[in-house]
Amino acid sequence: MxxxxxxxxxxxxxxxxxxxxxxxxxxxxxxxxxxxxxxxxxxxxxxxxxxxxxxxxxxxxxxxxxxxxxxxxxxxxxxxxxxxxxxxxxxxxxxxxxxxxxxxxxxxxxxxxxxAGRAISGFALTEPGAGSDVAHTATTAERVPGGFRLNGEKTYISNGGIADLYVIFARTGEAPGARGLSAFLLPADTPGLSVVERIEVIAPHPLAHLRLTDVMLPEAALIGRAGEGFKIAMSVLDVFRSTVGAAALGFARRALDEALARVQRPRVGGGTLADHQMVQGHLADMALEIDAAALLVYRAAWTKDSGAARVSREAAMAKLYATEAAQRVIDTALQLHGGDGVRHGFAVESLYREIRALRIYEGASDVQRVVIARSVLG
Missing domain, CATH: 1.10.540.10 (Acyl-CoA dehydrogenase/oxidase, N-terminal domain)
Known part of the structure; x- marks a missing residue:
């Protein structure tokens, strides 16, 4: 435990x-x-x-x-x-x-x-040519009588292909760049929405590339006001980036548990790996990384829950440090397992595949560094 x-x-x-x-x-x-x-x-x-x-x-x-x-x-x-x-x-x-x-x-x-678990949702923000650069979203939502016509593509969309609905971001053109985006509620059975590719990644998750071809949505599908899409997206990420750090923290804790069990097993000839000071040093570093990550994650969460309007800096620090630290902790746990660390069916092998994506999605690590640096400079 x-x-x-x-x-x-x-x-x-x-x-x-x-x-x-x-x-x-x-x-x-x-x-x-x-x-x-x-x-x-x-x-x-x-x-x-x-x-x-x-x-x-x-x-x-x-x-x-x-x-x-x-x-x-x-x-x-x-x-x-x-x-x-x-x-x-x-x-x-x-x-x-x-x-x-x-x-x-x-x-x-x-x-x-x-x-209630009766419908599955998806968040459709990432695009093939934009990635983390939300301001350059190319999917368009053209105003037409009674609503909007959407055209474009989204990729690496989680729950793509199994979702019952998506929140999708498209350019409505109220202003250049980020100020011209809007958010829409898009049921998955809407005509013109298609799954053009299911994407397989190193840790199996439902992911897909979506295409919108003359998708018609009513005015009631608009979330908030037109032109507020970037604000809406960042407000959502402001909440959920901290939780990505929490998931990484869970992976790291499991890795430490697996490492502790491994190094305390009796060895042929007597003693355990844990008897060696170098191994003890690795365990100490893992525990330190985990506690530091936990402090950053739960500081960000507590700050938001205490009424802060935005916690972009705190959430960026939490996500960046926790995901990068978890990668290091899991890598060390794998090393302590020796050959079994890369063997299918061992927990650390699965963790090694699971953690990697967390350093990319909901803002890659370098994006978090930019967010933090701008906060410091500002």
């Missing part, structure tokens, strides 16, 4: 500790799942997480706000048990984050379904 003493830090309230125990108990009964069919696994995970009531934390009721500490605790715990379970939970929150923060009462009907 991973160290749980961090739950006594002043960032948390009794309700958070109770939630952590609830998620731990659920995860112990249900995880890990078979990743052989990632689509089927994600559908089942969403349904099970909804039935357990855990997905109610992925969105906010009318008049309430998302509790970021709860999101982080859930993601950390799920990631420690099963990366695909973390993915399934996280995408219900990220996919509907714009609706939680800016949606109308009619749009929030979809939120009720995703929080």
């Amino acid at each position: 991973s160290d749980r003493s961090f739950l006594n830090w002043p960032f948390f309230e009794d309700r958070h500790r109770a939630l952590a125990a609830q998620v731990e108990a659920w995860a112990a009964r249900h995880l890990p799942v078979d990743h052989g069919d990632a689509d089927a696994a994600c559908r089942a995970l969403v349904a099970d997480l909804g039935a357990a009531g855990l997905l109610r934390h992925s969105g906010a009721d009318t008049g309430e706000v998302l509790d970021v500490r709860s999101l982080c605790l859930i993601r950390e715990t799920l990631a420690r048990h099963d990366g695909l379970a973390d993915f399934a939970f996280a995408m219900q929150g990220l996919g509907m984050g714009a609706i939680s923060l800016f949606g109308t009462s009619a749009q929030r009907g979809w939120l009720e379904r995703t929080r």
